[in-house]
Amino acid sequence: MAELFDDIFKESKIFSNREVLSPHYIPQNLLFRDKQIQEIAKYLTPSLKGERGRNIFIYGKTGTGKTSCVKSVIDKVKNLPVSKARIIYINCRIYNSRYRVLYKIVSDYLPLYAKRGYGIVDIYEKIINWIDEDGKILVVVLDEVDIVKDLDDLIYTLTRANSDIKSGGITIVGVSNKVSFKDELDPRSLSALYENELVFPPYNSNELSSILKDRAENGFRKDAIEPAAINLAAALAAKESGDARLALKIMSKAGELAEEKGAEIITVHNINEAAKYAEEEIAYDLINTLPEHQRLIVYAIALLSIQGSKYKRLSDGADSYLFSGDIYDKYCSVSNSLQKEPKSSRWYRKYIADLDMQGIITSYESGKGIRGHTKLIRLAYVPEKIKSTIEKALYKEVGADNEKVMPA
Ligand SMILES: Nc1ncnc2c1ncn2[C@@H]1O[C@H](COP(=O)(O)OP(=O)(O)O)[C@@H](O)[C@H]1O
Ligand SMILES: [Mg+2]
Numbered sequence: 255m256a257e258l259f260d261d262i263f264k265e266s267k268i269f270s271n272r273e274v275l276s277p278h279y280i281p282q283n284l285l286f287r288d289k290q291i292q293e294i295a296k297y298l299t300p301s302l303k304g305e306r307g308r309n310i311f312i313y314g315k316t317g318t319g320k321t322s323c324v325k326s327v328i329d330k331v332k333n334l335p336v337s338k339a340r341i342i343y344i345n346c347r348i349y350n351s352r353y354r355v356l357y358k359i360v361s362d363y364l365p366l367y368a369k370r371g372y373g374i375v376d377i378y379e380k381i382i383n384w385i386d387e388d389g390k391i392l393v394v395v396l397d398e399v400d401i402v403k404d405l406d407d408l409i410y411t412l413t414r415a416n417s418d419i420k421s422g423g424i425t426i427v428g429v430s431n432k433v434s435f436k437d438e439l440d441p442r443s444l445s446a447l448y449e450n451e452l453v454f455p456p457y458n459s460n461e462l463s464s465i466l467k468d469r470a471e472n473g474f475r476k477d478a479i480e481p482a483a484i485n486l487a488a489a490l491a492a493k494e495s496g497d498a499r500l501a502l503k504i505m506s507k508a509g510e511l512a513e514e515k516g517a518e519i520i521t522v523h524n525i526n527e528a529a530k531y532a533e534e535e536i537a538y539d540l541i542n543t544l545p546e547h548q549r550l551i552v553y554a555i556a557l558l559s560i561q562g563s564k565y566k567r568l569s570d571g572a573d574s575y576l577f578s579g580d581i582y583d584k585y586c587s588v589s590n591s592l593q594k595e596p597k598s599s600r601w602y603r604k605y606i607a608d609l610d611m612q613g614i615i616t617s618y619e620s621g622k623g624i625r626g627h628t629k630l631i632r633l634a635y636v637p638e639k640i641k642s643t644i645e646k647a648l649y650k651e652v653g654a655d656n657e658k659v660m661p662a
Contacts, residue, residue, distance in 0.1 A: 274473035275506035304338030306423040314454025317497030352408040389421035456496020462488035554584035559637035575630035
């Protein structure tokens with residue numbers, strides 16, 4: 255048995271501190287983000303003085319440092335000796351509805367009250383009364399706010415609270431990875447959320463190199479990575495999306511690959527290999543954060559791709575494509591079996607275009623002759639893996655709502 259755990263005690267030749275390379279680690283130094291951090295602090299200043307500030311909306315692609323910057327500002331605020339504000343960070347991937355967000359506020363600040371079973375009205379009133387008691391400002395940071403199912407209701411409730419509160423108030427900080435998010439909001443939520451706007455641009459290759467270098471110094475043993483390997487990881491991530499998370503993922507995965515091989519140094523070759531894994535993982539993360547109906551469409555495509563020959567596909571050498579119409583039918587039947595109303599085919603076409611833009615599917619218009627004129631679609635990732643990822647996510651939701659059934 256002893257050798258089973260030998261690895262735990264063996265010192266790594268590559269890593270000196272794995273934690274530093276994990277996606278959850280928030281580095282002391284957030285490079286190239288001084289301006290953004292200062293802007294966030296500036297926008298929060300009225301709230302900290304106890305004045306009703308304007309709401310803030312922060313957006314930019316994944317991995318541009320939004321969450322890290324916001325959290326680092328929150329830490330500084332929490333350490334202020336005097337402040338007329340309380341600040342709460344809410345990850346909307348977990349708290350993804352109005353009820354869950356309000357419940358999270360109550361359970362953080364009023365744990366005695368936060369027993370199960372209170373309805374939304376009770377919770378709302380409790381929050382209002384609690385803010386009124388000492389007149390402080392509650393700053394609610396909603397990270398990945400676009401995932402909230404009933405977002406318009408949530409924004410309405412939080413904004414309206416300000417007219418029900420006599421002293422003190424609520425300031426919202428919304429954070430989103432979706433750059434096109436603005437177009438999807440109800441005009442009322444839009445004007446409430448976008449009182450102050452802050453954009454996080456993607457990092458370029460040089461910036462990513464510096465970020466990686468800083469992290470490599472703290473996470474890897476001395477000289478355990480070739481400088482050329484760092485630059486390659488940065489260049490690959492910059493080409494893809496300017497995403498620091500992707501760059502870090504590639505670099506730490508390369509570290510694991512080198513370690514598995516018993517090597518002492520991470521090479522360019524390890525980076526190339528790691529890039530393949532990292533992209534897959536990111537695709538699965540992406541799928542898990544898709545809005546419900548887009549995810550169901552992807553699920554329908556995965557199911558059809560697996561069922562294969564039963565459905566008509568076109569083959570152009572290695573890649574086979576599905577007919578858009580077949581996918582729509584499948585999507586409708588999947589939705590129905592989950593007791594969800596399928597969206598119209600107009601919406602479906604818009605979703606397909608979105609999915610194409612995000613690189614989850616590839617599609618092209620058929621020429622004349624194939625069923626008149628149709629779109630041909632194929633999944634950009636392995637269908638079996640996509641299917642199981644989505645099923646896991648669906649099960650989680652079914653568990654949470656306790657009412658829906660899985661499709662056959
Ligand atoms: N400017 C930066 N300096 C150092 N590390 C960064 C920087 N920006 C992002 N990172 C790292 O990249 C990863 C993703 O950043 P994150 O803040 O989660 O991005 P976002 O919320 O925009 O998706 C994190 O591990 C973070 O530590
Ligand atoms: Mg984030």
